[in-house]
Amino acid sequence: MGQVTLHAITVLGHDRPGIIAETTGKLAGLGLNLEDSTMTLLRGHFAMMLVCEGDAADSEIESALAPLTADGSLTVTVREVPTEETQAAEGTSWILSVHGGDRPGIVSAVVGVVAGVGGNITDLTTRLAGDLYLLVAEVDLPPAADVAAVERELASVAAELGVGVSLRAAETDEL
Amino acid sequence: MTVNTRVLEWTESDLGVAGTLREVVRAPAPVLSTVGDTVDPTSPDVVRLAADLVATMRVSPGCVGLAAPQVGVGAKVFCVDVSAHPKTRDHHGTFVLCNAEVVSGSRNEKAREGCMSVPDFTGDVKRPSRIVVRGQLPGTGEDVELEAEAFEARALQHEIDHCDGLLFLDRAAGAHAVYARKTYL
Numbered sequence: 001m002g003q004v005t006l007h008a009i010t011v012l013g014h015d016r017p018g019i020i021a022e023t024t025g026k027l028a029g030l031g032l033n034l035e036d037s038t039m040t041l042l043r044g045h046f047a048m049m050l051v052c053e054g055d056a057a058d059s060e061i062e063s064a065l066a067p068l069t070a071d072g073s074l075t076v077t078v079r080e081v082p083t084e085e086t087q088a089a090e091g092t093s094w095i096l097s098v099h100g101g102d103r104p105g106i107v108s109a110v111v112g113v114v115a116g117v118g119g120n121i122t123d124l125t126t127r128l129a130g131d132l133y134l135l136v137a138e139v140d141l142p143p144a145a146d147v148a149a150v151e152r153e154l155a156s157v158a159a160e161l162g163v164g165v166s167l168r169a170a171e172t173d174e175l
Numbered sequence: 176m177t178v179n180t181r182v183l184e185w186t187e188s189d190l191g192v193a194g195t196l197r198e199v200v201r202a203p204a205p206v207l208s209t210v211g212d213t214v215d216p217t218s219p220d221v222v223r224l225a226a227d228l229v230a231t232m233r234v235s236p237g238c239v240g241l242a243a244p245q246v247g248v249g250a251k252v253f254c255v256d257v258s259a260h261p262k263t264r265d266h267h268g269t270f271v272l273c274n275a276e277v278v279s280g281s282r283n284e285k286a287r288e289g290c291m292s293v294p295d296f297t298g299d300v301k302r303p304s305r306i307v308v309r310g311q312l313p314g315t316g317e318d319v320e321l322e323a324e325a326f327e328a329r330a331l332q333h334e335i336d337h338c339d340g341l342l343f344l345d346r347a348a349g350a351h352a353v354y355a356r357k358t359y360l
Binding site for chain 2: 038040086122123125138170171172173174175
């Protein structure tokens with residue numbers, strides 16, 4: 001394979017039907033190939049991030065997507081990014097869940113424990129509904145991590161915050 | 176749960192032919208997304224295929240089941256052996272079923288599945304944890320019905336899905352329920 005040019009694109013703003021269809025239609029029109037993407041609603045706001053591959057210049061992509069931003073309801077960013085090597089993790093995979101009464105600092109305190117042992121978060125969702133705050137994360141811990149100690153520290157941090165925490169192995173059934 | 180002793184006693188030596196290893200195909204091979212043909216379980220070709228599936232399963236690390244589409248054959252034949260897996264409860268050892276279908280199921284449970292034919296992803300799939308499966312044994316062609324639970328139930332449904340042209344990706348529990356694989360067997 002020759003030189004590959006990747007572009008990271010974000011689309012944020014007021015949700016309505018058709019945003020993804022319009023965005024991907026414009027990208028396809030430029031001959032760009034969609035690779036990884038994720039989209040969700042964050043407190044009702046449309047939020048999409050994607051990485052696509054193709055020769056178009058960032059400025060060309062911005063022009064093509066300009067109609068989306070014309071009425072001010074959406075913000076689009078386009079940036080060329082390098083190819084990242086994905087490496088197989090040697091450690092263990094876990095699912096971290098935290099929930100409890102909402103208060104500032106829950107996420108930073110909990111993920112600080114993970115970062116403190118060199119753990120890496122590979123997927124994260126947080127939600128607030130009424131007074132209930134929820135965090136679910138996919139966590140890779142390095143081979144040397146003392147999982148029991150991580151669990152104890154998480155429990156201690158959670159107790160200070162008055163929230164519940166659980167760390168479960170992300171086991172895969174190989175079939 | 177009642178174990179079907181006929182299925183439990185069955186082994187690949189009942190087939191009377193030695194299996195040869197086949198190459199496992201990976202998505203997006205079209206055969207993996209094609210409904211397999213119904214087969215005559217007494218035909219020599221099917222008996223050979225059954226032996227090949229068991230032989231290929233045996234040499235694949237961590238493999239507890241293999242369906243004909245995974246070796247490039249669009250047919251309703253699969254083998255299963257969960258006896259050595261730590262999550263297994265009651266089980267039926269090694270067996271091959273032809274034209275199998277799930278008759279009934281209950282007690283849905285969600286678990287993360289991986290598949291030799293989809294090596295770069297894992298995904299959360301909800302499936303009944305107690306099922307009744309009906310099919311035919313290769314060679315004799317006799318009809319069998321068996322109850323399965325827990326890990327064996329999941330493995331059977333995963334393999335029957337393969338025979339119907341379905342991957343676990345087709346049953347992903349949500350838009351954020353498929354994950355890039357981090358560790359390989």
